[in-house]
Amino acid sequence: MSSSSLLPSGSKPSSSSSAVSTDVKSKERPKKRLKFSSREVLDLCWSRNEFVRFPDLLARQEAKLEAEGAVLDKENRMWAAEAYRAYVQEHENSEAEFRISNTVDFQPHPPLDFCWTNDYVSGISSISHGAHKPHGCDCDDDECDPETCSCIQKMKDLDPETWKEISTFPYDQNGNLNPEVPVNSVIWECNDLCGCSDMCRNRNVQFGRKYGVELFKTDNGRGWGLRTTEKIPARAFVLCYTGELLDGYGTVIKERGDMYDKVGQGYLLYIDAWHVKLETLYRPYNVQRKKMGQEPLPLNSDEIKRKAAIWHRQWKDPMLTVDATFWGNISRYINHSCEPNLTIYPVYFGPEAGYIIRPYLVFFSTRVIPKGEELTFSYSNDDREDDESQPGQAAGSSDLDEEDDAVEQSASQFPRSLSTKGFKGKAQRKKLETAEDDSELETIGAQKCLCGSKKCRGKFWM
Structure with missing residues (x-):
């Protein structure tokens, strides 16, 4: 499965993606460990365990790519970060600016492991x-x-x-x-x-x-x-x-x-x-x-x-x-x-x-x-x-x-x-x-x- 499968067919990063910075200085990948999205952790909260959102589907796609050893290209990283930003702005009770920036590694956004x-x-x-x-x-x-x-x-x-x-x-x-x-x-x-x-x-x-x-x-x-x-x-x-x-x-x-x-x-x-x-x-x-x-x-x-x-x-x-x-x-x-x-x-x-x-x-x-x-x-x-x-x-x-x-x-x-x-x-x-x-x-x-x-x-x- 190629990294391009993360992007919907024919879609491109939105024009508002200027609020997302994904320049990379290091290609080191984080070590695997127990995460908040791990099943044994999610089992601690039934309301979170039973609640599936769009970011969950996105996170599953990213996890699958990571398991296959694939690395998101810049276009897909920007799209993923923009999706995260849109999720926050849709649910937050605020009109104030919200941005995402990562110039350290390939992670496009924080883990999508919580509900807003x-x-x-x-x-x-x-x-x-x-x-x-x-x-x-x-x-x-x-x-x-x-x-x-x-x-x-x-x-x-x-x-x-x-x-x-x-x-x-x-x-x-x-x-x-x-x-x-x-x-x-x-x-x-x-x-x-x-x-x-x-x-x-x-x-x-x-x-x-x-x-x-x-x-x-x-x-x-x-x-x-x-x-x-x-x-x-x-x-x-x-x-x-x-x-x-x-x-x-x-x-x-x-x-x-x-x-x-x-x-x-x-x-x-x-x-x-x-x-x-x-x-x-x-x-x-x-x-x-x-x-x-x-x-x-x-x-x-x-x-x-x-x-x-x-x-x-x-x-x-x-x-x-x-x-x-x-x-x-x-x-x-x-x-x-x-x-x-x-x-x-x-x-x-x-x-x-x-x-x-x-x-x-x-x-x-x-x-x-x-x-x-x-x-x-x-x-x-x-x-x-x-x-x-x-x-x-x-x-x-x-x-x-x-x-x-x-x-x-x-x-x-x-x-x-x-x-x-x-x-x-x-x-x-x-x-x-x-x-x-x-x-x-x-x-x-x-x-x-x-x-x-x-x-x-x-x-x-x-």
């Missing part, structure tokens, strides 16, 4: 935990008044310490975060149930990506990455992380984590924020104290963290995990950096905003990002790993066992790392510090860092 979704895909019962009745504000103007809007008030209720001194919208007139909004704080946007129009300043992420990006093959072994095709302002919304919602403590996440370790890659991002604990543990604990005739404790105090954990020793975060392995969008290609230009905020919008434990994980720029710079965030989130104080544990104490230490985290930080292992306890962090070769790093679920930044730590959690 602009939302969360959920099939778990725990999603109802912490549910509130979805509501909208009663504002009847195009733009809400931050002093009276119930959506702004909801934001203050969820995170009173952060928002008590802020009396404006989270976004400025250009849709960027206001400077006074603290990093990683919760944001509650107006939604379809609100009386305001789409012109309201409290609507932003729900309209989708607005800055151009390019999917490109990195030249230092980090696989595919994402970079901007235009200048992005500081504190701007860039992308929303989507995928399957899974129970963070269930057997499914354990099975998938083990399989992803074999693949050598994963797309798990934990949903875990201070306001979730506030709503599901600290406030219920104060209600219990009132019933017992005791004074409620300050919600941001170390005392309530410690006593609430003792009161409900078996309590676990109703923690969900977003898995972008089988369902997701282009945010799954954002690589790690020890000096990232993106950070994550928990944002609520849309008809599912009533579920407190399932905010969207949204990437915002931490500074001005020049055109052509790669988009990155910290998988390990090492700034929080320097915090020694854990919920249910006073600073400097060590009465929690290692399992608790690996699960609990500082209530003032967000989010968990992009890792199947979650936040790391002291013992695990010590192992990372002392690990030297690849085998030691692999044993503890870490790997060498190739980010190349000035602040590179040399290794990070997978």
Whole structure:
């Protein structure tokens, strides 16, 4: 079978293929290994396994050619890349530019091994935990008044310490975060149930990506990455992380984590924020104290963290995990950096905003990002790993066992790392510090860092 069989009869690359670059500098072919498109991996997700799309058919054609030792010629590589780009643009909720570029090898595009979704895909019962009745504000103007809007008030209720001194919208007139909004704080946007129009300043992420990006093959072994095709302002919304919602403590996440370790890659991002604990543990604990005739404790105090954990020793975060392995969008290609230009905020919008434990994980720029710079965030989130104080544990104490230490985290930080292992306890962090070769790093679920930044730590959690 010749490589030309990939092209439909008589078809040529479309005129828009100028957005695809396929110049080749190296002809090295990647080594065969377990892939996300492998049958044993696909069997982990029935919805993906049963769903066949045009890209799946294209991927099968390419796999067959590879098995026969054929190499796609330039024309077919451009057509395949253009087909991938068209698939993204057809399904993405965005009019912004999207390109694909590979000047490293013959791979025309990233593996076609996931289904596109602009939302969360959920099939778990725990999603109802912490549910509130979805509501909208009663504002009847195009733009809400931050002093009276119930959506702004909801934001203050969820995170009173952060928002008590802020009396404006989270976004400025250009849709960027206001400077006074603290990093990683919760944001509650107006939604379809609100009386305001789409012109309201409290609507932003729900309209989708607005800055151009390019999917490109990195030249230092980090696989595919994402970079901007235009200048992005500081504190701007860039992308929303989507995928399957899974129970963070269930057997499914354990099975998938083990399989992803074999693949050598994963797309798990934990949903875990201070306001979730506030709503599901600290406030219920104060209600219990009132019933017992005791004074409620300050919600941001170390005392309530410690006593609430003792009161409900078996309590676990109703923690969900977003898995972008089988369902997701282009945010799954954002690589790690020890000096990232993106950070994550928990944002609520849309008809599912009533579920407190399932905010969207949204990437915002931490500074001005020049055109052509790669988009990155910290998988390990090492700034929080320097915090020694854990919920249910006073600073400097060590009465929690290692399992608790690996699960609990500082209530003032967000989010968990992009890792199947979650936040790391002291013992695990010590192992990372002392690990030297690849085998030691692999044993503890870490790997060498190739980010190349000035602040590179040399290794990070997978």
